[in-house]
Amino acid sequence: MPRPDRKLLQQVESLFEWLTRPRTQKRRAIFTRDVRVSEQARSFVFGAGRTTAEQQAFAELLLKLDSDPTRYSQPILPRDPANPSLPPGLRWARFGNYNAILLWDLSRNRISIINCE
């Protein structure tokens, strides 16, 4: 039996710190914004090969994005300035060894995690 992963325990602990910050016991109070995850991104996070630590890194990213979307993500800029086809608010953020692509819709106060790689 391997030794328990202390880092994992710390991540669980830090997640609980995040989770228990709101005074309410309601689960819906975890996020202050409308945060949603596409089926594609969810399948990636729970897919084969993803470790629990990587899944927890994703959860931490969601919580960080909820606290400050612009601080914890970077804008995706069009490669060709003459053809700016990317929607405004398209951003990316790192979790573990992966990138998540997201849309930060300021007018709706909504963060959509679109996909991961």
Place this chain on the structure above:
Amino acid sequence: MTTSPDLNHAPVLGPDGKTAYRLVPADEYARLTRAARPRSRARAGPSDAAVADALSILADPATTWHDANDVVFDIVRRGLKQVRRELGLTQAELGKLLRLPQPRVSRIENNPDAISLRLLKRIARILAKQPTRSGGSSD
């Protein structure tokens, strides 16, 4: 080629007599280079293909969207299950610590709606205090 454990991290001295290189096992080298790779990818950002995929997912009205609350709770439950296993606790043993019957522990681990924040926090605290055990565990 087999490497003697004695050679792991063996220093190779430079002309000045100081350590210039260290010999590391191939699997450790691979792990170190893997660990270094993401940093450069992180600076580069997502690939064009991933961005193109994202645009098509966004444009597709059939895309299913999940509430992030449910995703986070699912991740936390899975984390608890793994920690319990790594600590060598069965569901029944964890149930004893929590003063909950084993079927309830099973429901907690398998059903996101079967757990409250308060209980989740209690489980995490109890698991964090448990010493490592050498025995195996099962559900």
